[in-house]
Amino acid sequence: MVATEVASRLKQYQRPARILLIEAGPDVSGNSDILHFSSLNFIGGKFDWGYKSAPQKSYDGRQIDIPSGRALGGGSVINGCGWFRGSRADYDSWGEVVGDQRWSYDGQLPYFKKTEKWYNSLNPESHGIDGKLQIESPISVGRIYPLANTIEQAWEEFGVHKLPGNDFNAGANIGFGELNENRAQGARQIAPFAYSLDGVTVLTDTMVASILVDKNNKATGVRLADGTEIHSDQVIASAGAYRTPQLLMLSGIGPKEVLEKHGIEVKVDIPGVGQNLNDHIMVYLNWKLKNPSKGYALGSSNAIFAEPRFATGTPLSYIASTEVPRPDLEAAIAKDEGKVDPNHYLLRREWAMMENIVMYLAIPPVGTDGTHISTAQMGLKPTSRGAVTIVSKNPADNPVIDPNYFATEVDKSVWRHSLRKIASFMTGNTVLGRDIVECETPFPGFAPLSVDASDEYLDSRVKAHGMSTFHGCGTCAMGTVVDTDLRVKGVQNLRVVDASVLPISIGAHIQAAVYALAEQSATIISQDKAA
Numbered sequence: 196m197v198a199t200e201v202a203s204r205l206k207q208y209q210r211p212a213r214i215l216l217i218e219a220g221p222d223v224s225g226n227s228d229i230l231h232f233s234s235l236n237f238i239g240g241k242f243d244w245g246y247k248s249a250p251q252k253s254y255d256g257r258q259i260d261i262p263s264g265r266a267l268g269g270g271s272v273i274n275g276c277g278w279f280r281g282s283r284a285d286y287d288s289w290g291e292v293v294g295d296q297r298w299s300y301d302g303q304l305p306y307f308k309k310t311e312k313w314y315n316s317l318n319p320e321s322h323g324i325d326g327k328l329q330i331e332s333p334i335s336v337g338r339i340y341p342l343a344n345t346i347e348q349a350w351e352e353f354g355v356h357k358l359p360g361n362d363f364n365a366g367a368n369i370g371f372g373e374l375n376e377n378r379a380q381g382a383r384q385i386a387p388f389a390y391s392l393d394g395v396t397v398l399t400d401t402m403v404a405s406i407l408v409d410k411n412n413k414a415t416g417v418r419l420a421d422g423t424e425i426h427s428d429q430v431i432a433s434a435g436a437y438r439t440p441q442l443l444m445l446s447g448i449g450p451k452e453v454l455e456k457h458g459i460e461v462k463v464d465i466p467g468v469g470q471n472l473n474d475h476i477m478v479y480l481n482w483k484l485k486n487p488s489k490g491y492a493l494g495s496s497n498a499i500f501a502e503p504r505f506a507t508g509t510p511l512s513y514i515a516s517t518e519v520p521r522p523d524l525e526a527a528i529a530k531d532e533g534k535v536d537p538n539h540y541l542l543r544r545e546w547a548m549m550e551n552i553v554m555y556l557a558i559p560p561v562g563t564d565g566t567h568i569s570t571a572q573m574g575l576k577p578t579s580r581g582a583v584t585i586v587s588k589n590p591a592d593n594p595v596i597d598p599n600y601f602a603t604e605v606d607k608s609v610w611r612h613s614l615r616k617i618a619s620f621m622t623g624n625t626v627l628g629r630d631i632v633e634c635e636t637p638f639p640g641f642a643p644l645s646v647d648a649s650d651e652y653l654d655s656r657v658k659a660h661g662m663s664t665f666h667g668c669g670t671c672a673m674g675t676v677v678d679t680d681l682r683v684k685g686v687q688n689l690r691v692v693d694a695s696v697l698p699i700s701i702g703a704h705i706q707a708a709v710y711a712l713a714e715q716s717a718t719i720i721s722q723d724k725a726a
C-alpha cells in the first residue's frame with residue numbers, strides 16, 4: 196500500500212527523479228471483481244500471501260490465519276476499507292515515544308487531511324476535502340439499514356454517547372460515530388487508483404530477495420529473486436510488517452544471532468528488527484433475532500437488501516469504542532509488571548480499549564439466512580507483543596509470524612470486561628435486548644454468552660475464536676530500527692516506510708495511520724538534501 200503512495204508522491208515532488216517500484220504480486224488494476232464488498236473473499240485467494248501464525252501459546256497452540264495483500268497496492272486490494280484514525284492520544288504517545296512532535300497528533304493531522312477527500316463539510320479542521328482517497332459513510336451513500344436507528348438508540352441507552360458530528364475520525368474515539376470507509380459509492384479504491392504511478396517504473400510479479408549493502412554500510416540497490424541486481428541511490432523498503440523485517444534480515448540487518456544462525460553475513464546488528472509485532476485481536480459473535488421476519492439482517496426477505504446500493508460497502512452503521520474501569524487496568528498492569536507505575540502509558544491518558552460493531556449479517560458457521568446479526572469486537576490497545584523472524588535465508592520461505600496474542604493480563608482483563616459488556620448491550624436493558632435479540636448463538640461446544648460468565652469461560656471464548664484483525668505492525672519500529680526520518684539506523688541510503696515502523700499499537704484499524712505515515716514520509720524524503 197505504502198509503496199504506491201510514496202512512489203507517487205516522490206514522483207510528484209521530485210519530477211526528475213527516476214523511481215522504480217518493485218512488487219512481488221500482480222497488477223490487479225484492471226480486475227473489476229476486486230472492487231466490491233464480496234471482494235473480502237480474496238482473503239485466502241490469489242492476492243493474499245495466506246500466512247499462518249506460529250502456534251499461539253495462549254490459544255493452546257492454535258494457529259491463526261494472517262492474510263496479507265500480495266498485489267500492486269498491497270493490503271488495499273483485499274482489505275475491508277474501514278477508515279479509522281484512532282485518537283489524539285495514540286499519536287501523542289507516538290510523538291512522545293520517539294521524541295519528535297512531527298509524529299504527534301498535531302504533527303500528523305496535515306497528513307491525515309492530505310489523504311482524505313471527506314464526504315461532508317462539518318469538521319473542516321479535522322478533515323481534508325481534496326485528498327486522494329474518497330471517504331464516505333453508509334448514510335452518506337444512502338445505505339440506511341433497517342436497524343441503524345435502533346443501534347444508535349441502544350448505544351445511548353447503554354451510556355455510550357454519539358461523538359460530535361457523528362464523527363469517529365476527529366481525534367476522539369470514546370463513544371460512537373458513523374462507520375467511514377475509503378470507498379467511492381461503495382467501490383474499493385485500491386492504492387494505485389488513488390495515487391497515480393505515472394512516470395514511475397513498475398515491476399510487478401517480481402520478488403526482491405535482499406537489499407545490497409556495501410562495505411561502508413551503504414545501501415546501493417536490490418537483488419531480485421532471480422539474482423538480477425538493480426542499483427540505485429536510495430532504497431525504500433515497504434514490504435509490510437511481515438516481509439520488511441525478513442528483507443532486512445536477509446540483507447544482513449537484524450539480530451546478530453538470528454543472522455549467524457542462518458549463515459547470513461552480519462552488516463548491522465539491530466536486535467529490534469522483527470520484534471514488537473502487534474496486532475489487534477478480533478472476536479465475532481452471532482446473535483439470534485427474536486423475529487427474523489422483520490427483515491433486519493442480510494439474507495432475510497427484506498426487499499431493501501436487493502437494492503444495488505446495499506450490495507456495496509460493509510453492512511453496518513456505527514462504531515462504538517468503550518473504556519475499561521481504571522481499577523481493572525491497574526490490577527492487570529500490576530499482575531503483568533509486578534507494580535503499577537502511575538506513569539504507565541495506559542494510565543496517563545484516557546483510552547478507548549475495545550471497538551464494538553453490530554453487523555447486519557451472520558458470521559460462519561451460521562448461514563446468511565436473515566435469522567442472525569453479529570458483533571465484531573476488536574481489542575484496541577493490546578500490550579501483548581510478538582515477533583517476526585526467518586526460517587532460512589531463502590526469500591521464498593515465508594517469515595515466521597508469532598503475534599503472541601492474548602499473552603498479558605491487561606489483554607485478558609480488557610476482553611473479559613468487554614465480552615460481558617457486549618452481552619449486556621445485546622441482551623440486557625437496551626432496545627436490542629428488549630425487542631430485537633434473543634440470545635447469542637455460540638460456536639458448537641459453548642454456552643451462550645452471558646453477563647455473569649466466569650473469567651475462565653470468557654478466556655476460553657477468546658482462545659477458541661480470537662482471530663487477527665489483519666493489523667500486524669511495529670516490527671521495524673521507529674525509534675528502535677528506524678529514526679524519525681525513517682532511516683534505518685546504521686545504514687546509509689536505506690529507509691523503511693510501511694506499517695512495520697509504527698512504534699506503538701494504534702487504537703484503530705491501521706490503514707488511515709499508514710496512509711498518513713506515507714504522506715509525511717514522502718515529504719520528509721523529498722526534503723532530504725542527501726536523498
Ligand SMILES: Cc1cc2nc3c(=O)[nH]c(=O)nc-3n(C[C@H](O)[C@H](O)[C@H](O)COP(=O)(O)OP(=O)(O)OC[C@H]3O[C@@H](n4cnc5c(N)ncnc54)[C@H](O)[C@@H]3O)c2cc1C
Pocket residue numbers: 196197198217218219220238262263264265266267268269270271273274275276277278279401402403404433434435436438439442590664665666667692693694695703704705706707709
Ligand atoms: C484482509 C485484510 C483486511 C484489512 N482491513 C482493513 C480495514 O478495513 N481497515 C484498515 O484500516 N486496515 C485494514 N487492513 C490493514 C491494512 O490493509 C494494512 O495495514 C496495510 O495494507 C499495510 O500497508 P503496508 O504498505 O505496510 O503493507 P502492505 O499493504 O502489505 O504492502 C506490502 C507489499 O509488499 C509486497 N512485498 C512483500 N515482500 C516483497 C518482496 N520481497 N519483494 C517485492 N514485493 C514484496 C507485498 O506483496 C505487498 O504488496 C486489512 C488488511 C488485510 C490483510
